[in-house]
Amino acid sequence: MTYAKTAAFTEEQQYLSRVAKALAHPARVAIIQFLASKQTCISGDIAAELPLSRTTVSQHLQELKALDLIRGEIDGLTVCYCLNTELLHKVHQQFTAFFIEATSGAVCGPDDACAC
Amino acid sequence: MTYAKTAAFTEEQQYLSRVAKALAHPARVAIIQFLASKQTCISGDIAAELPLSRTTVSQHLQELKALDLIRGEIDGLTVCYCLNTELLHKVHQQFTAFFIEATSGAVCGPDDACAC
């Protein structure tokens, strides 16, 4: 991303944007929703469900795994992916805090009406 | 992003990922927080607060404006940016729904323990 001056931003801002980037692709959103829809963890069936090649899905999985949003357990021949619900809960709280901070001000009206 | 088969994903997944991409950069998170911190809307002071050139900040503002997350009112010589709190509230609800869906399953334990 050419984050020239990354150090100039808050840790909170950087983490929030990293997680947001993880969700910044419909395939990754779909992967998380798919894992959530199955009560039991699923392996490479994920690739079969998405309109992408195994390679691409694998890369998306690695990105989600890099943030520890999902976990992968090797079960013999297949790999068992599942959501890290604890971390997802924390991330949810952080996003909520951000949105509450952003919506509490209530500066703009529905149409326009800037309070300047 | 080379969204080869974008049509293959849900509208919900696409919108969620678009908003996530808007938050996928610390500068844009910082911009939203900055606008939220000021009770009154601020113009190009945003550029002065960030370690980026006016040009770059302007581009980030355009990206946020493209999603209608922020609004810009021209006030003579300066432009008055403010948050679209209504939309932000809706987006917050959508994110919350997504995270609740993702965390309700509770598949993985804290350490590992896949239920496969």
Added chain:
DNA sequence: ACATCATGTCGTATATTTGCGACATACGAC
């Protein structure tokens, strides 16, 4: 050991993002 199946990794082509300088535009003061 060997063949087979499920995954992951590497290399690569294309598309997008990021950042900024240079220019264009628009308003207000004179």
Added chain:
DNA sequence: GTCGTATGTCGCAAATATACGACATGATGT
């Protein structure tokens, strides 16, 4: 009108992301 200020737009270079074929790895069955 002219000048100075505040923004936005264009164009370019470098960094990332995206997608996938080809190959490597690792476990299972015979």
